[in-house]
Amino acid sequence: MRKVMRRILWGLSIVVFIGIITCFYLGYFMYAYGLIFLVISILFGIGQIAQVNNSVWLHQNGYDRHMRERIEREQRNREE
Numbered sequence: 001m002r003k004v005m006r007r008i009l010w011g012l013s014i015v016v017f018i019g020i021i022t023c024f025y026l027g028y029f030m031y032a033y034g035l036i037f038l039v040i041s042i043l044f045g046i047g048q049i050a051q052v053n054n055s056v057w058l059h060q061n062g063y064d065r066h067m068r069e070r071i072e073r074e075q076r077n078r079e080e
Contacts, residue, residue, distance in 0.1 A: 016035055023032035 016039060020032050020035045020039075023029070023035065
């Protein structure tokens with residue numbers, strides 16, 4: 001599934017890039033700039049999603065570590 005999605009994304013990226021070049025060549029500057037804006041917007045959105053996923057992972061990792069340390073501390077206190 002991942003290989004198929006990568007191929008589709010690479011294909012769409014190449015088509016959009018060729019579309020931008022073609023629009024500039026034919027003089028359709030507004031369409032070319034629109035495609036560039038679309039690509040930048042998509043990249044910005046992907047970056048935001050990655051940032052949110054990273055923040056969630058860091059929070060979950062810190063919480064799990066805190067809970068493990070707390071349990072270990074309570075077990076040591078019981079043994080003493």
